[in-house]
Amino acid sequence: MVPLAHPASLALQVVDENGAALADVAVALEPVGAPRPAMQARARTAEIVQQGKRFIPLMTAVPTGTAVHFPNRDTVRHHVYSFSPARTFELKLYIGTPAEPVVFDTPGIVVMGCNIHDQMVAYVVVSDTPWVGVSDGAGKLRIEGVPPGDYVLAYWHPRWAGTSNAPARMPLRLDQGAERRLVVGARP
Numbered sequence: 001m002v003p004l005a006h007p008a009s010l011a012l013q014v015v016d017e018n019g020a021a022l023a024d025v026a027v028a029l030e031p032v033g034a035p036r037p038a039m040q041a042r043a044r045t046a047e048i049v050q051q052g053k054r055f056i057p058l059m060t061a062v063p064t065g066t067a068v069h070f071p072n073r074d075t076v077r078h079h080v081y082s083f084s085p086a087r088t089f090e091l092k093l094y095i096g097t098p099a100e101p102v103v104f105d106t107p108g109i110v111v112m113g114c115n116i117h118d119q120m121v122a123y124v125v126v127s128d129t130p131w132v133g134v135s136d137g138a139g140k141l142r143i144e145g146v147p148p149g150d151y152v153l154a155y156w157h158p159r160w161a162g163t164s165n166a167p168a169r170m171p172l173r174l175d176q177g178a179e180r181r182l183v184v185g186a187r188p
Contacts, residue, residue, distance in 0.1 A: 021139030024059035028127035055122030067101035079115035
């Protein structure tokens with residue numbers, strides 16, 4: 001009988017080129033030499049709120065097939081849109097929460113804006129893997145329940161918008177628990 005491998009975890013400390021903690025870095029673990037993991041049948045959902053004439057959060061990372069709700073908690077109408085190849089959509093002027101979420105079913109980087117408030121921008125990184133996350137204000141990120149093995153760590157940050165439409169990639173081996181420091185430069 002072959003012993004079952006215990007799931008691994010990845011703890012990242014994400015910093016910029018000067019060593020300062022870096023928030024809003026989207027990360028995905030993509031298996032190498034193994035089939036893509038089957039996405040769970042249960043529906044995945046996420047939420048990007050409009051409040052104070054901005055999107056919260058700025059960065060969201062989701063597996064393909066995730067339905068994202070866009071509640072407007074402002075007292076003004078917003079017109080949310082994206083022309084990104086990974087997901088084009090438009091939620092015309094509204095207050096409250098649209099009845100139907102937007103399903104992100106193609107991997108890639110999606111840039112969103114508000115047609116009324118030009119300063120409003122947000123990003124969704126969609127990946128064909130369930131092991132995704134975003135670094136917090138302290139630059140920390142933890143991904144749990146990953147089978148041990150070889151992976152590509154794909155990552156992207158909003159300061160790369162306009163210069164790179166693809167995540168940076170680096171090989172990574174996970175056994176049990178792994179702690180890594182990830183330096184994200186000003187350019188990919």
